[in-house]
Amino acid sequence: MKSKEAKIKEQRTIEATHKDYFGLGGKFGCILKYMGEPIMSHSSPLYDTNEMEDPWALEDEEDEEMPVFEEGEQTIVVGYLFDGLSRGMHLEIQYLNKTITVLAEGYLVFKEEAGELESYVPHPRWEDQIEGLFRVASKLRGDDKKESRKEREEQAVEARDQWFGRMAKKWGFK
Numbered sequence: 001m002k003s004k005e006a007k008i009k010e011q012r013t014i015e016a017t018h019k020d021y022f023g024l025g026g027k028f029g030c031i032l033k034y035m036g037e038p039i040m041s042h043s044s045p046l047y048d049t050n051e052m053e054d055p056w057a058l059e060d061e062e063d064e065e066m067p068v069f070e071e072g073e074q075t076i077v078v079g080y081l082f083d084g085l086s087r088g089m090h091l092e093i094q095y096l097n098k099t100i101t102v103l104a105e106g107y108l109v110f111k112e113e114a115g116e117l118e119s120y121v122p123h124p125r126w127e128d129q130i131e132g133l134f135r136v137a138s139k140l141r142g143d144d145k146k147e148s149r150k151e152r153e154e155q156a157v158e159a160r161d162q163w164f165g166r167m168a169k170k171w172g173f174k
Contacts, residue, residue: 012120019127021120022112027134028093028100034140035133036082039096042075082133089129102126 020026024033079096092103102110104126111119 009117012122013117015122016110016112016117016120021110022117023115024095024100027130028102028110029095030137030141031130031133032080032082032093032095034137036080036093038077039079039081039094040075041078042073084129084133087133089133091126091129091133102130104129 016022021028023029079094081095082091082093084091084093090105092101094101094103098114100110100112101108104123107121108119109121109123109126111117
């Protein structure tokens with residue numbers, strides 16, 4: 001029985017590899033990076049983001065203060081989340097703790113932990129949605145590359161002008 005499961009896992013791994021689903025460099029990673037939102041973690045010796053406040057607790061409104069950053073606090077990106085509901089899709093892609101999970105219509109259809117396939121349920125409905133999202137994300141990635149190239153060119157021109165300005169001040173030529 002174990003050998004049949006190993007064969008199915010091997011076939012699904014090959015299929016997922018051909019469809020470029022693995023890792024943050026694959027289709028899911030591209031969608032997460034260009035269309036998803038970061039999952040942030042806030043750390044501080046005095047404030048814990050994992051603790052939920054009771055919304056029904058009675059407190060003095062005067063005592064409520066907005067939390068502010070103190071010295072030694074930091075916010076880091078711990079993952080990414082794409083929620084397709086705003087696009088009319090019941091699809092969620094999440095990257096957290098080296099694990100990529102994809103939920104379609106509330107069901108787990110893909111899970112990869114640290115490069116190892118844990119679950120993959122191919123179906124044209126959600127895979128077509130992924131293809132459409134990937135096309136949009138690829139265009140955004142292309143626009144991002146064009147913008148960064150333009151920025152680099154502008155920075156190079158500015159650096160050149162600054163160099164000529166320094167040389168003119170130091171050596172007196174124009």
